[in-house]
Amino acid sequence: MxxxxxxxxxxxxxxxxxxxxxxxxxxxxxxxxxxxxxxxxxxxxxxxxxxxxxxxxxxxxxxxxxxxxxxxxxxxxxxxxxxxxxxxxxxxxxxxxxxxxxxRYGHSLSVHIDYPEDASVNRLYHGTVKPRDELILREGIKPMKRRMVHLSPTIEDALLNASRWRGHPIVIEVDAERLRRMGFKVYRASPSVYLTPYVPPSCIVRVIEP
CATH class of the missing domain: 1.10.10.970 (RNA 2'-phosphotransferase, Tpt1/KptA family, N-terminal domain)
Known part of the structure; x- marks a missing residue:
């Protein structure tokens, strides 16, 4: 750095x-x-x-x-x-x-932050590694230890996040429009981080392998 x-x-x-x-x-x-x-x-x-x-x-x-x-x-x-x-x-x-x-985001502590709701972004991305995609495709993307699911606006940002984990990096493409139609709000926490409570399997478009 x-x-x-x-x-x-x-x-x-x-x-x-x-x-x-x-x-x-x-x-x-x-x-x-x-x-x-x-x-x-x-x-x-x-x-x-x-x-x-x-x-x-x-x-x-x-x-x-x-x-x-x-x-x-x-x-x-x-x-x-x-x-x-x-x-x-x-x-x-x-x-x-x-x-x-x-x-701004990423808390496991109990806090309440009023993020601006996003209504325009169409596609978002989640970086992870194989073989986690198998479970994600069955159960969706969950917050795990965090309070919200973190999503990225670009494939590049998602790959950077995936690089923190051991394994072959992959990117999950998410249909943000379908998320909203299903009642899951999408929030913009920063220019490079979007949040949502959960991403169901039906909102996953594809798995991208670089």
Whole structure:
């Protein structure tokens, strides 16, 4: 993962060395950025109580509290590091607002987030590996340990998700229009992540093997 930097002119966090015609200041190197991103995801989605954090119903926690909790693992951590990771996350995993931060999606913790409902996308994709497709074709796509099924807008994004698992990567193509007709709402959690409660077998169009 690339390092994250701050523009000296406008203050925005970027990956580029130059912004607004001026050199940027490095905030976090690539290794620490990756480590912090994974830790933030785990804590905000799954294990906040284990770190002494109280997340509200909307999934929010004060950035200052998160920093203090994570210093057990990252003694060097500052609030700017957390904000920089959140603002530059390529999948839009985090949201920052008024001194608070939350994970946008992927929770096993009990939270309630009002996602915008999507009514336009026709096809969505789910990345997995063989032989999981056999069970999916029989029983559909379930949230498993998450609260919602995660779907991607492109085959490429789905393949990237599938690469996290051991095995031959495949992509399940989903008919989002049919999902809606069957009463399953589709939500847009970020530009690269869509959510739905369940994908029944009848909404699976095909299995794509790259």
């Amino acid at each position: 690339r390092s994250v930097k701050r523009c000296k002119v406008c203050g925005v966090y970027v990956e580029e060395d130059m912004h607004c015609g001026a050199p940027c200041l490095e905030v976090l190197d690539g290794a620490r950025r990756l480590r912090l991103s994974r830790l933030m995801s785990a804590v905000l989605r799954h294990v906040a109580p284990s770190f002494g954090l109280r997340i509200n119903r909307g999934g929010w926690v004060p950035i200052r509290s998160l920093v203090e909790a994570l210093k057990v693992r990252c003694p060097w951590l500052k609030e700017e590091h957390v904000v920089a990771v959140a603002m530059t996350d390529p999948k839009g995993r985090f949201e920052v607002k008024g001194g608070l931060i939350r994970a």
